[in-house]
Amino acid sequence: MYTVPLPRIGTDIAWRDAAKRLIGAGVSPDDVLWDFDNEMGELFATAAALPPLTRRIKAPQSFVQMADWVVWHKDPQRFARLYALLWRLRHQPGLMQDRADPDLAKLRHMEKGVHRCKHKMKAFVRFRDLRQGGARRSFAAWFEPTHHTVEPTAPFFARRFADMDWMIATPDVTAQFVDGNLSFHPGQPKPDLPEDAAEALWGTYFCNIFNPARLKVSAMTSEMPKKYWKNLPEAQHIQGLIAGAEAKVQQMRDNAPTLPPERAAKIKRQLRDDQE
Amino acid sequence: MARLDLSQKLAILSDAARYDASCASSGTTRRDSRDGKGLGSTEGSGICHAYAPDGRCISLLKILMTNFCIYDCAYCINRVSSNVQRARFSVDEVVQLTIEFYRRNYIEGLFLSSGIIQSPDKTMEDMLRIAKRLREVENFRGYIHLKTIPDAAPELIEEAGLYADRLSINVELPTDNSVKAYAPEKNPVTIRKAMGDVKSRKDMAGERSYTGKRGKRFVPAGQSTQMIVGADGSTDATILGQSTQLYGDYKLKRVYYSAFSPIPDATAKLPLIKPPLVREHRLYQADWLLRFYGFGVDEITAARPDGNLDLEVDPKLAWALQNRAQFPVDVNKASKEMLLRIPGFGTRTVGRILSTRRHRRLRYEDLLRMGASLKKAQAFITALDWSPGGLTDSINLRARFAPPPEQLSLF
């Protein structure tokens, strides 16, 4: 029996390394326990050392890519499920194309969950200006991801916000980007971030880009689920916008057509002359 | 008039911009700022940073430079004859708003349009100053969409294409006659000419010269347009015919359909109706079928004699209900073309069926497991252990999908 410790930071590399060694030594999935971030505690700490890496292990590219996503899922079974599929792939190399296989279907489903979580993190992180002065500006955000997606998503923020320093703090892992260097740290409680005046402007924009004549609340909540609202500054306006929508439209309808402003006639005359 | 502060201007000029349906930020070149000398990135697919309670994606800061306008388009809140409050952003204000919103991860970039002030050229020049500042002074590498003024000089439109990821020129209404009736200062011929110019300029940028160099980057995310639906009397057949032509002639990336929606201070010329949201939705579905599913306009609009789409069921289902003789389709044998015509199956499901078919003969369960939606499809397919029996031809099949009649509400 092997117990494989997997760290919270750098999970992907550790899992892949262990899986290669175990597959190479022909260790059956039944003989492996995966221990994420010491969750199993002392009881299993006396594990046998992993077998050495003796040969190059091959796996379909599509599996490797899928595993790179699935390792970040919150399901405690993710590592075992991946390893079990890798085990089956030894004798069924075409398995990855069989979308109806239940084991693969489950992993694909998990992959999709991580994909979505990563996408939502790119969308919903909201930075606040820390106004610290200095050559580079610095910003910080608090975010609560569904899966362990900070590490795989942070490089996106590094590519995008390279000319400023930033931190994304989460209960899971905190990412920091300082002077162009990205680093990861243990998760933390919500920090106190300074107020940022830009949030009020953003709220003004959110309220005014909304068209009250097209109210479609379910379309909004399916893409921006309520669980994200507490960390989105614009979300505080949603209830009011919904409540006031019908009255606003009614008001537009009730207003009788007005007379054009005086300048309109003059401008139109001018325009006609120009066009002739 | 009292001076407006930034927040008031933002309120007025985003309110005025919300009738443009597009907020897309996808499909441009890949860029980033890893060199530390600029701000922003674009990576293929766009990101919706928020959703408003109207269900629409908020990806870009979508604003007007100004809502002063010398034209008098009947459907538009900014027309010269409207009494709406007017405002104008300075170059600096737009640049700062874009950059500060971007830094806080609120947006993917800027979608700038404008009412026409003084002259089309003057308006376009001012918009260019904003785009140029963002690109050349702020080193902004995020997404820029500029709504082009069709009457502006071609050199200005050409310059816009160097800064923008996307240009759009709105055809506004589905027929030339409607444009004449409701947007009297606009000329459909000029609009088409401007779209043609953008297309040929983009074609040129894609070609290599004899030295093997590529031309300068020019609107990498292409051009799009928008048509207002429900303001004039055009049928869906007319609208879809027009889009097919636009896609073909100008290689448009997208045609947006915008349900005519009540505006403050409307004109008596266009009475306010409830925006035809379902119709708009059906048009998008039909548009999709035309571009990715191998359907023709006449096939889609043949279901009803009046040339409009069925509002109760989606256009693919409507077509299948009309052409039941072609069903049920055997998912284990059918061609890709025919699989694409099965109601409820998308391109992704069809791809999965084709790849999985090489490994096993598909059962009903298998289809479910690969994520296929069978609610509609089950009446139109056979699988190893599934046959719809008399369902395909039953008279009440349509009623199974059509929603019960809606309660009428006062509007």
Ligand code: SF4
């Ligand atoms: S040109 Fe017409 S559509 Fe454009 S802002 Fe002016 S009135 Fe509105």
